[in-house]
Amino acid sequence: MALVLVVNAGSSSIKAAVFDGGLSETLRIEAQGIGQTGALRVGKAPARALALPDHRTAFTAILAGLRDTGIATADLSAVAHRVVHGGPDLGETTEVTPAVRAAIAAAQPLAPLHNPHHLSAIDALAALMPELPQYAAFDTGFHRTNPAVARRYALPERPETADLRRYGFHGISYESLVRNFTAQTDADLPPRLLALHLGNGASLCAIHEGQSVATTMGFSPLGGLTMGTRAGEIDAGAVLHLVGDLGLEAAQRLLHHDSGLLGLSGQTADMRQLAESDSERARFARDHFCYWITRQAGAMIAAMGGIDGIAFTGGIGENDSAVREKVLANLRWAGNIPSWVIPAAEEKHIARQALALLKAPAPS
Incomplete structure:
Protein backbone atom coordinates (compact mmCIF):
# COMPACT_ATOMS: atom_id res chain seq x y z
CA MET A 1 0.00 0.00 0.00
CA ASP A 139 -1.78 27.64 1.64
CA THR A 140 -2.68 30.43 -0.77
CA GLY A 141 -4.36 28.23 -3.39
CA PHE A 142 -7.92 28.06 -2.01
CA HIS A 143 -8.26 31.85 -2.07
CA ARG A 144 -7.54 32.27 -5.78
CA THR A 145 -11.33 32.35 -6.29
CA ASN A 146 -11.54 35.69 -4.46
CA PRO A 147 -12.79 38.38 -6.86
CA ALA A 148 -10.33 40.97 -8.11
CA VAL A 149 -11.87 43.70 -5.92
CA ALA A 150 -11.08 41.54 -2.87
CA ARG A 151 -7.53 40.68 -3.94
CA ARG A 152 -6.24 44.03 -5.14
CA TYR A 153 -4.85 46.79 -2.95
CA ALA A 154 -5.55 50.35 -4.07
CA LEU A 155 -2.05 50.79 -5.45
CA PRO A 156 -0.92 52.05 -8.86
CA GLU A 157 0.07 49.56 -11.54
CA ARG A 158 3.86 49.56 -11.39
CA PRO A 159 6.47 46.79 -11.57
CA GLU A 160 7.24 47.14 -7.86
CA THR A 161 3.55 46.65 -6.92
CA ALA A 162 2.80 43.81 -9.33
CA ASP A 163 2.93 41.06 -6.69
CA LEU A 164 1.34 43.09 -3.89
CA ARG A 165 -2.13 41.64 -3.41
CA ARG A 166 -4.26 39.90 -0.82
CA TYR A 167 -3.23 36.27 -1.22
CA GLY A 168 -4.84 34.81 1.92
CA PHE A 169 -3.57 31.82 3.89
CA HIS A 170 -4.78 28.73 5.80
CA GLY A 171 -6.22 27.67 2.46
CA ILE A 172 -5.38 23.98 2.97
CA SER A 173 -7.34 24.04 6.22
CA TYR A 174 -10.35 25.70 4.61
CA GLU A 175 -10.31 23.45 1.55
CA SER A 176 -10.17 20.40 3.82
CA LEU A 177 -13.04 21.77 5.91
CA VAL A 178 -15.21 22.19 2.82
CA ARG A 179 -14.41 18.71 1.56
CA ASN A 180 -15.06 17.03 4.91
CA PHE A 181 -17.97 19.18 6.07
CA THR A 182 -20.84 16.78 5.37
CA ALA A 183 -18.96 13.73 6.63
CA GLN A 184 -18.08 15.56 9.86
CA THR A 185 -21.47 17.17 10.51
CA ASP A 186 -24.15 15.07 8.73
CA ALA A 187 -25.33 18.39 7.27
CA ASP A 188 -25.14 19.91 3.82
CA LEU A 189 -22.48 22.56 3.28
CA PRO A 190 -24.22 25.91 3.95
CA PRO A 191 -24.34 28.19 0.89
CA ARG A 192 -22.75 31.00 2.93
CA LEU A 193 -20.34 29.62 5.52
CA LEU A 194 -18.15 31.69 7.83
CA ALA A 195 -15.10 29.53 8.62
CA LEU A 196 -12.80 30.40 11.52
CA HIS A 197 -9.32 28.87 11.66
CA LEU A 198 -8.24 29.87 15.16
CA GLY A 199 -4.83 28.90 16.49
CA ASN A 200 -1.49 30.59 17.07
CA GLY A 201 -2.09 31.84 13.53
CA ALA A 202 -5.72 32.82 12.98
CA SER A 203 -7.93 33.90 10.10
CA LEU A 204 -11.51 33.96 8.86
CA CYS A 205 -12.78 32.89 5.46
CA ALA A 206 -16.05 33.70 3.71
CA ILE A 207 -16.99 30.53 1.81
CA HIS A 208 -19.80 31.01 -0.72
CA GLU A 209 -21.05 27.89 -2.51
CA GLY A 210 -17.87 26.07 -1.51
CA GLN A 211 -15.45 28.74 -2.73
CA SER A 212 -13.45 31.38 -0.90
CA VAL A 213 -14.69 34.87 -1.71
CA ALA A 214 -12.89 36.79 1.07
CA THR A 215 -10.42 36.16 3.88
CA THR A 216 -8.82 38.23 6.62
CA MET A 217 -5.15 37.52 5.93
CA GLY A 218 -3.74 39.48 3.04
CA PHE A 219 -0.30 39.88 1.50
CA SER A 220 1.27 37.93 4.35
CA PRO A 221 0.16 35.76 7.31
CA LEU A 222 0.74 38.85 9.47
CA GLY A 223 -2.54 40.55 8.58
CA GLY A 224 -6.09 40.26 9.87
CA LEU A 225 -6.94 38.95 13.33
CA THR A 226 -5.07 39.25 16.61
CA MET A 227 -2.87 36.13 16.76
CA GLY A 228 -0.51 34.41 19.17
CA THR A 229 2.51 36.63 18.48
CA ARG A 230 1.43 38.52 15.32
CA ALA A 231 -0.12 41.97 15.45
CA GLY A 232 -2.88 41.37 12.91
CA GLU A 233 -4.78 44.46 11.80
CA ILE A 234 -2.54 47.55 11.94
CA ASP A 235 -2.43 50.76 9.95
CA ALA A 236 0.30 50.90 7.30
CA GLY A 237 1.28 54.29 8.69
CA ALA A 238 1.98 52.69 12.07
CA VAL A 239 4.20 50.11 10.36
CA LEU A 240 6.15 52.84 8.56
CA HIS A 241 6.51 54.68 11.87
CA LEU A 242 7.90 51.54 13.54
CA VAL A 243 10.37 50.96 10.71
CA GLY A 244 11.52 54.56 11.00
CA ASP A 245 11.98 54.29 14.76
CA LEU A 246 13.31 50.74 15.11
CA GLY A 247 14.69 49.82 11.70
CA LEU A 248 13.31 47.13 9.42
CA GLU A 249 14.61 44.04 11.22
CA ALA A 250 13.49 45.10 14.70
CA ALA A 251 10.08 46.18 13.38
CA GLN A 252 9.61 42.82 11.67
CA ARG A 253 10.45 41.02 14.90
CA LEU A 254 8.05 43.14 16.91
CA LEU A 255 5.14 42.63 14.49
CA HIS A 256 5.70 38.90 13.88
CA HIS A 257 7.07 37.61 17.19
CA ASP A 258 6.42 40.06 20.03
CA SER A 259 2.85 41.23 19.39
CA GLY A 260 -0.62 39.64 19.41
CA LEU A 261 -1.70 37.81 22.57
CA LEU A 262 1.88 37.81 23.83
CA GLY A 263 2.30 41.55 23.40
CA LEU A 264 -1.11 42.42 24.86
CA SER A 265 -0.81 40.15 27.88
CA GLY A 266 2.90 40.59 28.54
CA GLN A 267 2.83 36.93 29.60
CA THR A 268 2.26 34.32 26.93
CA ALA A 269 0.80 33.57 23.52
CA ASP A 270 -0.88 30.41 24.85
CA MET A 271 -4.67 30.84 25.12
CA ARG A 272 -4.90 28.10 27.74
CA GLN A 273 -2.50 29.91 30.04
CA LEU A 274 -4.29 33.21 29.46
CA ALA A 275 -7.62 31.61 30.36
CA GLU A 276 -6.15 30.37 33.65
CA SER A 277 -4.61 33.73 34.53
CA ASP A 278 -6.37 36.25 36.80
CA SER A 279 -4.38 39.10 35.23
CA GLU A 280 -6.36 42.01 33.78
CA ARG A 281 -3.96 42.08 30.82
CA ALA A 282 -4.61 38.38 30.15
CA ARG A 283 -8.38 38.99 30.16
CA PHE A 284 -7.93 41.96 27.86
CA ALA A 285 -5.86 39.87 25.41
CA ARG A 286 -8.63 37.27 25.17
CA ASP A 287 -11.26 39.99 24.76
CA HIS A 288 -9.15 41.63 22.03
CA PHE A 289 -8.88 38.29 20.21
CA CYS A 290 -12.67 37.77 20.27
CA TYR A 291 -13.48 41.41 19.44
CA TRP A 292 -11.43 41.40 16.26
CA ILE A 293 -12.83 38.02 15.22
CA THR A 294 -16.38 39.32 15.46
CA ARG A 295 -15.55 42.74 13.99
CA GLN A 296 -13.93 41.22 10.93
CA ALA A 297 -16.62 38.54 10.73
CA GLY A 298 -18.96 41.37 9.79
CA ALA A 299 -16.84 42.07 6.71
CA MET A 300 -16.82 38.38 5.76
CA ILE A 301 -20.60 38.19 6.13
CA ALA A 302 -20.96 41.27 3.93
CA ALA A 303 -18.70 39.70 1.28
CA MET A 304 -21.06 36.68 1.13
CA GLY A 305 -24.25 38.74 1.26
CA GLY A 306 -25.37 37.02 4.45
CA ILE A 307 -24.60 33.95 6.52
CA ASP A 308 -26.04 30.43 6.82
CA GLY A 309 -23.53 28.75 9.14
CA ILE A 310 -20.35 29.07 11.18
CA ALA A 311 -17.54 26.49 11.40
CA PHE A 312 -14.72 26.59 13.95
CA THR A 313 -11.42 24.78 13.39
CA GLY A 314 -7.81 24.99 14.58
CA GLY A 315 -6.43 24.48 18.08
CA ILE A 316 -8.30 27.36 19.74
CA GLY A 317 -11.39 26.97 17.56
CA GLU A 318 -11.71 23.30 18.48
CA ASN A 319 -10.73 23.38 22.13
CA ASP A 320 -11.60 26.77 23.66
CA SER A 321 -15.35 26.70 24.26
CA ALA A 322 -15.28 30.11 25.99
CA VAL A 323 -13.89 31.75 22.83
CA ARG A 324 -16.52 30.04 20.69
CA GLU A 325 -19.33 31.13 23.02
CA LYS A 326 -18.05 34.72 23.09
CA VAL A 327 -17.82 34.90 19.30
CA LEU A 328 -21.29 33.40 18.82
CA ALA A 329 -22.72 35.78 21.42
CA ASN A 330 -21.17 38.72 19.60
CA LEU A 331 -22.73 37.55 16.33
CA ARG A 332 -26.29 37.12 17.62
CA TRP A 333 -27.24 40.21 15.65
CA ALA A 334 -26.90 38.08 12.50
CA GLY A 335 -29.67 35.72 13.63
CA ASN A 336 -29.87 32.17 14.96
CA ILE A 337 -26.93 30.75 13.03
CA PRO A 338 -26.06 27.03 13.25
CA SER A 339 -22.46 26.36 14.20
CA TRP A 340 -20.12 23.38 14.11
CA VAL A 341 -16.68 22.42 15.38
CA ILE A 342 -14.67 20.60 12.71
CA PRO A 343 -11.23 19.13 13.55
CA ALA A 344 -8.44 20.45 11.35
CA ALA A 345 -7.20 17.83 8.90
CA GLU A 346 -4.65 19.68 6.77
CA GLU A 347 -2.06 16.89 6.64
CA LYS A 348 -4.63 14.28 5.64
CA HIS A 349 -5.88 16.59 2.91
CA ILE A 350 -2.34 17.09 1.59
CA ALA A 351 -1.84 13.31 1.58
CA ARG A 352 -5.11 12.84 -0.31
CA GLN A 353 -4.06 15.29 -3.01
CA ALA A 354 -0.61 13.73 -3.36
CA LEU A 355 -2.10 10.25 -3.70
CA ALA A 356 -4.51 11.51 -6.34
CA LEU A 357 -1.62 12.94 -8.35
CA LEU A 358 0.35 9.71 -7.96
CA LYS A 359 -2.57 7.78 -9.45
CA ALA A 360 -3.27 10.28 -12.21
CA PRO A 361 -2.26 9.18 -15.72
CA ALA A 362 0.80 10.87 -17.11
CA PRO A 363 0.01 13.59 -19.69
CA SER A 364 0.27 12.37 -23.25
Whole structure:
Protein backbone atom coordinates (compact mmCIF):
# COMPACT_ATOMS: atom_id res chain seq x y z
CA MET A 1 0.00 0.00 0.00
CA ALA A 2 1.27 3.48 -0.92
CA LEU A 3 2.74 5.54 1.91
CA VAL A 4 2.99 9.33 1.76
CA LEU A 5 5.19 11.37 4.09
CA VAL A 6 3.54 14.76 4.71
CA VAL A 7 6.00 17.46 5.79
CA ASN A 8 5.51 20.86 7.42
CA ALA A 9 8.96 22.43 7.71
CA GLY A 10 9.70 25.54 9.76
CA SER A 11 12.87 27.35 10.72
CA SER A 12 13.65 25.21 13.76
CA SER A 13 11.31 22.23 13.47
CA ILE A 14 10.00 19.69 10.97
CA LYS A 15 6.63 18.12 11.66
CA ALA A 16 5.91 15.03 9.59
CA ALA A 17 3.27 12.32 9.41
CA VAL A 18 2.97 9.11 7.37
CA PHE A 19 -0.36 8.28 5.72
CA ASP A 20 -1.24 5.04 3.98
CA GLY A 21 -3.25 4.65 0.79
CA GLY A 22 -6.47 4.62 2.80
CA LEU A 23 -5.53 8.00 4.34
CA SER A 24 -4.97 6.53 7.79
CA GLU A 25 -2.17 8.16 9.75
CA THR A 26 0.34 5.45 10.65
CA LEU A 27 3.06 7.50 12.35
CA ARG A 28 3.89 11.02 13.49
CA ILE A 29 7.49 12.20 13.82
CA GLU A 30 9.00 15.58 14.65
CA ALA A 31 12.49 17.06 14.60
CA GLN A 32 12.79 19.94 17.06
CA GLY A 33 15.40 22.58 17.79
CA ILE A 34 17.09 22.49 14.38
CA GLY A 35 20.23 24.62 14.52
CA GLN A 36 19.91 24.78 18.32
CA THR A 37 19.59 22.03 20.94
CA GLY A 38 18.08 19.35 18.71
CA ALA A 39 15.67 16.55 19.57
CA LEU A 40 13.69 13.89 17.73
CA ARG A 41 10.26 12.61 18.74
CA VAL A 42 8.99 9.42 17.08
CA GLY A 43 5.35 8.52 17.65
CA LYS A 44 4.33 8.92 21.29
CA ALA A 45 7.79 8.19 22.66
CA PRO A 46 9.56 10.97 24.59
CA ALA A 47 11.76 13.25 22.52
CA ARG A 48 15.44 12.33 22.63
CA ALA A 49 18.29 14.80 22.35
CA LEU A 50 20.05 14.73 18.99
CA ALA A 51 22.39 17.13 17.20
CA LEU A 52 20.42 18.66 14.30
CA PRO A 53 22.54 21.47 12.82
CA ASP A 54 20.48 21.81 9.62
CA HIS A 55 17.42 20.51 7.75
CA ARG A 56 19.33 17.84 5.86
CA THR A 57 20.62 16.34 9.11
CA ALA A 58 17.11 16.56 10.54
CA PHE A 59 15.66 14.63 7.60
CA THR A 60 18.40 12.03 7.88
CA ALA A 61 17.29 11.57 11.50
CA ILE A 62 13.60 11.45 10.50
CA LEU A 63 14.26 8.75 7.89
CA ALA A 64 16.27 6.77 10.45
CA GLY A 65 13.37 7.14 12.87
CA LEU A 66 10.99 5.79 10.23
CA ARG A 67 13.26 2.81 9.64
CA ASP A 68 13.34 2.11 13.37
CA THR A 69 9.54 1.73 13.29
CA GLY A 70 9.63 -0.58 10.27
CA ILE A 71 9.05 1.99 7.50
CA ALA A 72 11.90 1.80 5.00
CA THR A 73 12.71 4.60 2.61
CA ALA A 74 11.70 2.28 -0.24
CA ASP A 75 8.22 1.99 1.31
CA LEU A 76 7.49 5.66 0.66
CA SER A 77 5.68 6.49 -2.56
CA ALA A 78 5.95 10.27 -2.24
CA VAL A 79 6.66 13.23 0.02
CA ALA A 80 4.12 16.06 0.16
CA HIS A 81 4.98 19.48 1.58
CA ARG A 82 2.84 22.24 3.01
CA VAL A 83 4.14 25.41 1.35
CA VAL A 84 2.83 28.67 2.75
CA HIS A 85 3.19 30.81 -0.38
CA GLY A 86 2.78 29.83 -4.01
CA GLY A 87 3.32 33.35 -5.28
CA PRO A 88 1.17 34.75 -8.08
CA ASP A 89 1.35 31.62 -10.23
CA LEU A 90 1.11 28.48 -8.06
CA GLY A 91 -2.18 27.43 -6.50
CA GLU A 92 -3.03 23.80 -7.20
CA THR A 93 -1.14 20.99 -5.47
CA THR A 94 1.54 19.92 -7.92
CA GLU A 95 4.66 17.82 -8.30
CA VAL A 96 7.85 19.67 -7.49
CA THR A 97 9.69 20.08 -10.78
CA PRO A 98 12.64 22.42 -11.36
CA ALA A 99 10.17 25.04 -12.61
CA VAL A 100 7.94 24.65 -9.54
CA ARG A 101 10.95 24.84 -7.24
CA ALA A 102 12.04 28.03 -8.99
CA ALA A 103 8.56 29.53 -8.51
CA ILE A 104 8.59 28.69 -4.78
CA ALA A 105 12.03 30.30 -4.55
CA ALA A 106 10.79 33.37 -6.42
CA ALA A 107 8.01 33.71 -3.81
CA GLN A 108 10.52 33.85 -0.92
CA PRO A 109 10.35 37.67 -0.67
CA LEU A 110 6.57 37.29 -0.21
CA ALA A 111 6.98 34.80 2.67
CA PRO A 112 10.51 35.26 4.04
CA LEU A 113 9.66 33.53 7.33
CA HIS A 114 8.28 30.40 5.65
CA ASN A 115 9.26 29.63 2.05
CA PRO A 116 13.03 29.43 2.65
CA HIS A 117 12.46 26.60 5.12
CA HIS A 118 10.07 24.80 2.77
CA LEU A 119 12.78 24.96 0.11
CA SER A 120 15.37 23.66 2.56
CA ALA A 121 13.13 20.65 3.18
CA ILE A 122 12.53 20.04 -0.52
CA ASP A 123 16.23 20.28 -1.31
CA ALA A 124 17.27 18.09 1.62
CA LEU A 125 14.91 15.30 0.59
CA ALA A 126 15.89 15.62 -3.07
CA ALA A 127 19.50 15.04 -2.02
CA LEU A 128 18.66 12.12 0.28
CA MET A 129 16.04 10.45 -1.96
CA PRO A 130 16.43 11.82 -5.49
CA GLU A 131 14.06 9.29 -7.08
CA LEU A 132 11.15 9.92 -4.70
CA PRO A 133 8.42 12.22 -6.11
CA GLN A 134 7.79 15.37 -4.10
CA TYR A 135 4.58 17.39 -4.15
CA ALA A 136 3.73 20.86 -2.87
CA ALA A 137 0.36 22.03 -1.53
CA PHE A 138 -0.05 25.79 -1.19
CA ASP A 139 -1.78 27.64 1.64
CA THR A 140 -2.68 30.43 -0.77
CA GLY A 141 -4.36 28.23 -3.39
CA PHE A 142 -7.92 28.06 -2.01
CA HIS A 143 -8.26 31.85 -2.07
CA ARG A 144 -7.54 32.27 -5.78
CA THR A 145 -11.33 32.35 -6.29
CA ASN A 146 -11.54 35.69 -4.46
CA PRO A 147 -12.79 38.38 -6.86
CA ALA A 148 -10.33 40.97 -8.11
CA VAL A 149 -11.87 43.70 -5.92
CA ALA A 150 -11.08 41.54 -2.87
CA ARG A 151 -7.53 40.68 -3.94
CA ARG A 152 -6.24 44.03 -5.14
CA TYR A 153 -4.85 46.79 -2.95
CA ALA A 154 -5.55 50.35 -4.07
CA LEU A 155 -2.05 50.79 -5.45
CA PRO A 156 -0.92 52.05 -8.86
CA GLU A 157 0.07 49.56 -11.54
CA ARG A 158 3.86 49.56 -11.39
CA PRO A 159 6.47 46.79 -11.57
CA GLU A 160 7.24 47.14 -7.86
CA THR A 161 3.55 46.65 -6.92
CA ALA A 162 2.80 43.81 -9.33
CA ASP A 163 2.93 41.06 -6.69
CA LEU A 164 1.34 43.09 -3.89
CA ARG A 165 -2.13 41.64 -3.41
CA ARG A 166 -4.26 39.90 -0.82
CA TYR A 167 -3.23 36.27 -1.22
CA GLY A 168 -4.84 34.81 1.92
CA PHE A 169 -3.57 31.82 3.89
CA HIS A 170 -4.78 28.73 5.80
CA GLY A 171 -6.22 27.67 2.46
CA ILE A 172 -5.38 23.98 2.97
CA SER A 173 -7.34 24.04 6.22
CA TYR A 174 -10.35 25.70 4.61
CA GLU A 175 -10.31 23.45 1.55
CA SER A 176 -10.17 20.40 3.82
CA LEU A 177 -13.04 21.77 5.91
CA VAL A 178 -15.21 22.19 2.82
CA ARG A 179 -14.41 18.71 1.56
CA ASN A 180 -15.06 17.03 4.91
CA PHE A 181 -17.97 19.18 6.07
CA THR A 182 -20.84 16.78 5.37
CA ALA A 183 -18.96 13.73 6.63
CA GLN A 184 -18.08 15.56 9.86
CA THR A 185 -21.47 17.17 10.51
CA ASP A 186 -24.15 15.07 8.73
CA ALA A 187 -25.33 18.39 7.27
CA ASP A 188 -25.14 19.91 3.82
CA LEU A 189 -22.48 22.56 3.28
CA PRO A 190 -24.22 25.91 3.95
CA PRO A 191 -24.34 28.19 0.89
CA ARG A 192 -22.75 31.00 2.93
CA LEU A 193 -20.34 29.62 5.52
CA LEU A 194 -18.15 31.69 7.83
CA ALA A 195 -15.10 29.53 8.62
CA LEU A 196 -12.80 30.40 11.52
CA HIS A 197 -9.32 28.87 11.66
CA LEU A 198 -8.24 29.87 15.16
CA GLY A 199 -4.83 28.90 16.49
CA ASN A 200 -1.49 30.59 17.07
CA GLY A 201 -2.09 31.84 13.53
CA ALA A 202 -5.72 32.82 12.98
CA SER A 203 -7.93 33.90 10.10
CA LEU A 204 -11.51 33.96 8.86
CA CYS A 205 -12.78 32.89 5.46
CA ALA A 206 -16.05 33.70 3.71
CA ILE A 207 -16.99 30.53 1.81
CA HIS A 208 -19.80 31.01 -0.72
CA GLU A 209 -21.05 27.89 -2.51
CA GLY A 210 -17.87 26.07 -1.51
CA GLN A 211 -15.45 28.74 -2.73
CA SER A 212 -13.45 31.38 -0.90
CA VAL A 213 -14.69 34.87 -1.71
CA ALA A 214 -12.89 36.79 1.07
CA THR A 215 -10.42 36.16 3.88
CA THR A 216 -8.82 38.23 6.62
CA MET A 217 -5.15 37.52 5.93
CA GLY A 218 -3.74 39.48 3.04
CA PHE A 219 -0.30 39.88 1.50
CA SER A 220 1.27 37.93 4.35
CA PRO A 221 0.16 35.76 7.31
CA LEU A 222 0.74 38.85 9.47
CA GLY A 223 -2.54 40.55 8.58
CA GLY A 224 -6.09 40.26 9.87
CA LEU A 225 -6.94 38.95 13.33
CA THR A 226 -5.07 39.25 16.61
CA MET A 227 -2.87 36.13 16.76
CA GLY A 228 -0.51 34.41 19.17
CA THR A 229 2.51 36.63 18.48
CA ARG A 230 1.43 38.52 15.32
CA ALA A 231 -0.12 41.97 15.45
CA GLY A 232 -2.88 41.37 12.91
CA GLU A 233 -4.78 44.46 11.80
CA ILE A 234 -2.54 47.55 11.94
CA ASP A 235 -2.43 50.76 9.95
CA ALA A 236 0.30 50.90 7.30
CA GLY A 237 1.28 54.29 8.69
CA ALA A 238 1.98 52.69 12.07
CA VAL A 239 4.20 50.11 10.36
CA LEU A 240 6.15 52.84 8.56
CA HIS A 241 6.51 54.68 11.87
CA LEU A 242 7.90 51.54 13.54
CA VAL A 243 10.37 50.96 10.71
CA GLY A 244 11.52 54.56 11.00
CA ASP A 245 11.98 54.29 14.76
CA LEU A 246 13.31 50.74 15.11
CA GLY A 247 14.69 49.82 11.70
CA LEU A 248 13.31 47.13 9.42
CA GLU A 249 14.61 44.04 11.22
CA ALA A 250 13.49 45.10 14.70
CA ALA A 251 10.08 46.18 13.38
CA GLN A 252 9.61 42.82 11.67
CA ARG A 253 10.45 41.02 14.90
CA LEU A 254 8.05 43.14 16.91
CA LEU A 255 5.14 42.63 14.49
CA HIS A 256 5.70 38.90 13.88
CA HIS A 257 7.07 37.61 17.19
CA ASP A 258 6.42 40.06 20.03
CA SER A 259 2.85 41.23 19.39
CA GLY A 260 -0.62 39.64 19.41
CA LEU A 261 -1.70 37.81 22.57
CA LEU A 262 1.88 37.81 23.83
CA GLY A 263 2.30 41.55 23.40
CA LEU A 264 -1.11 42.42 24.86
CA SER A 265 -0.81 40.15 27.88
CA GLY A 266 2.90 40.59 28.54
CA GLN A 267 2.83 36.93 29.60
CA THR A 268 2.26 34.32 26.93
CA ALA A 269 0.80 33.57 23.52
CA ASP A 270 -0.88 30.41 24.85
CA MET A 271 -4.67 30.84 25.12
CA ARG A 272 -4.90 28.10 27.74
CA GLN A 273 -2.50 29.91 30.04
CA LEU A 274 -4.29 33.21 29.46
CA ALA A 275 -7.62 31.61 30.36
CA GLU A 276 -6.15 30.37 33.65
CA SER A 277 -4.61 33.73 34.53
CA ASP A 278 -6.37 36.25 36.80
CA SER A 279 -4.38 39.10 35.23
CA GLU A 280 -6.36 42.01 33.78
CA ARG A 281 -3.96 42.08 30.82
CA ALA A 282 -4.61 38.38 30.15
CA ARG A 283 -8.38 38.99 30.16
CA PHE A 284 -7.93 41.96 27.86
CA ALA A 285 -5.86 39.87 25.41
CA ARG A 286 -8.63 37.27 25.17
CA ASP A 287 -11.26 39.99 24.76
CA HIS A 288 -9.15 41.63 22.03
CA PHE A 289 -8.88 38.29 20.21
CA CYS A 290 -12.67 37.77 20.27
CA TYR A 291 -13.48 41.41 19.44
CA TRP A 292 -11.43 41.40 16.26
CA ILE A 293 -12.83 38.02 15.22
CA THR A 294 -16.38 39.32 15.46
CA ARG A 295 -15.55 42.74 13.99
CA GLN A 296 -13.93 41.22 10.93
CA ALA A 297 -16.62 38.54 10.73
CA GLY A 298 -18.96 41.37 9.79
CA ALA A 299 -16.84 42.07 6.71
CA MET A 300 -16.82 38.38 5.76
CA ILE A 301 -20.60 38.19 6.13
CA ALA A 302 -20.96 41.27 3.93
CA ALA A 303 -18.70 39.70 1.28
CA MET A 304 -21.06 36.68 1.13
CA GLY A 305 -24.25 38.74 1.26
CA GLY A 306 -25.37 37.02 4.45
CA ILE A 307 -24.60 33.95 6.52
CA ASP A 308 -26.04 30.43 6.82
CA GLY A 309 -23.53 28.75 9.14
CA ILE A 310 -20.35 29.07 11.18
CA ALA A 311 -17.54 26.49 11.40
CA PHE A 312 -14.72 26.59 13.95
CA THR A 313 -11.42 24.78 13.39
CA GLY A 314 -7.81 24.99 14.58
CA GLY A 315 -6.43 24.48 18.08
CA ILE A 316 -8.30 27.36 19.74
CA GLY A 317 -11.39 26.97 17.56
CA GLU A 318 -11.71 23.30 18.48
CA ASN A 319 -10.73 23.38 22.13
CA ASP A 320 -11.60 26.77 23.66
CA SER A 321 -15.35 26.70 24.26
CA ALA A 322 -15.28 30.11 25.99
CA VAL A 323 -13.89 31.75 22.83
CA ARG A 324 -16.52 30.04 20.69
CA GLU A 325 -19.33 31.13 23.02
CA LYS A 326 -18.05 34.72 23.09
CA VAL A 327 -17.82 34.90 19.30
CA LEU A 328 -21.29 33.40 18.82
CA ALA A 329 -22.72 35.78 21.42
CA ASN A 330 -21.17 38.72 19.60
CA LEU A 331 -22.73 37.55 16.33
CA ARG A 332 -26.29 37.12 17.62
CA TRP A 333 -27.24 40.21 15.65
CA ALA A 334 -26.90 38.08 12.50
CA GLY A 335 -29.67 35.72 13.63
CA ASN A 336 -29.87 32.17 14.96
CA ILE A 337 -26.93 30.75 13.03
CA PRO A 338 -26.06 27.03 13.25
CA SER A 339 -22.46 26.36 14.20
CA TRP A 340 -20.12 23.38 14.11
CA VAL A 341 -16.68 22.42 15.38
CA ILE A 342 -14.67 20.60 12.71
CA PRO A 343 -11.23 19.13 13.55
CA ALA A 344 -8.44 20.45 11.35
CA ALA A 345 -7.20 17.83 8.90
CA GLU A 346 -4.65 19.68 6.77
CA GLU A 347 -2.06 16.89 6.64
CA LYS A 348 -4.63 14.28 5.64
CA HIS A 349 -5.88 16.59 2.91
CA ILE A 350 -2.34 17.09 1.59
CA ALA A 351 -1.84 13.31 1.58
CA ARG A 352 -5.11 12.84 -0.31
CA GLN A 353 -4.06 15.29 -3.01
CA ALA A 354 -0.61 13.73 -3.36
CA LEU A 355 -2.10 10.25 -3.70
CA ALA A 356 -4.51 11.51 -6.34
CA LEU A 357 -1.62 12.94 -8.35
CA LEU A 358 0.35 9.71 -7.96
CA LYS A 359 -2.57 7.78 -9.45
CA ALA A 360 -3.27 10.28 -12.21
CA PRO A 361 -2.26 9.18 -15.72
CA ALA A 362 0.80 10.87 -17.11
CA PRO A 363 0.01 13.59 -19.69
CA SER A 364 0.27 12.37 -23.25
